[in-house]
Amino acid sequence: MTQPQISVQTPGIVRLVGRVENSRQTGTDRKTFRTLVVTPAADSFSHPSTIEVRSAGRLGAPGNEVDVLCNVIGFKNKPRKNQETGEIYPPSAQVVLQAIAV
Numbered sequence: 506m507t508q509p510q511i512s513v514q515t516p517g518i519v520r521l522v523g524r525v526e527n528s529r530q531t532g533t534d535r536k537t538f539r540t541l542v543v544t545p546a547a548d549s550f551s552h553p554s555t556i557e558v559r560s561a562g563r564l565g566a567p568g569n570e571v572d573v574l575c576n577v578i579g580f581k582n583k584p585r586k587n588q589e590t591g592e593i594y595p596p597s598a599q600v601v602l603q604a605i606a607v
Contacts, residue, residue: 517576517577518574518575518576518577518605519574519575519577519602520572520573520574520575521542521544521556521558521571521572521573521574521575521602522544522545522570522571522572523542523543523544523545523553523556523570523571524542524543524568524569524570524571525540525541525542525543525564525565525566525567525568525569525570525571526540526541526542526543526555526567527540527541527567528540528541528563528564528565528566528567536561537559537560537561538559538560538561538562538563538564539557539558539559540557540558540560540563540564540565540571541555541556541557542555542556542557542558542564542571543555544556556602557601557602558573558575558602558603558604559601559602559603559604560573560603560604561604564604573604573605574604574605575602575603575604575605576602576603576605577600577601577602578601578602578603579598579599579600579601580598580599580601581596581597581598581599582596582597582598582599583596584596
């Protein structure tokens, strides 16, 4: 059985190119890595974006350039309530990138 071809044209897949800021192992088994990747700024007036990527292996050492395909696996947080005023804040969405292969 052949695996389907995965590319940036596949829905839910993004290509991330940037420089590793730092990386750390997480989880009880210490087998998951969370790597901060800094992407180039769009122009001289913009700030670079910093994105956290989860992966099964280390993407690179700080300062290394990376080019990785990732699944977009966002989730939505629960609504929050301000205990002092009773105001309810709507849930916020968070986007998480999971590296496909390391």
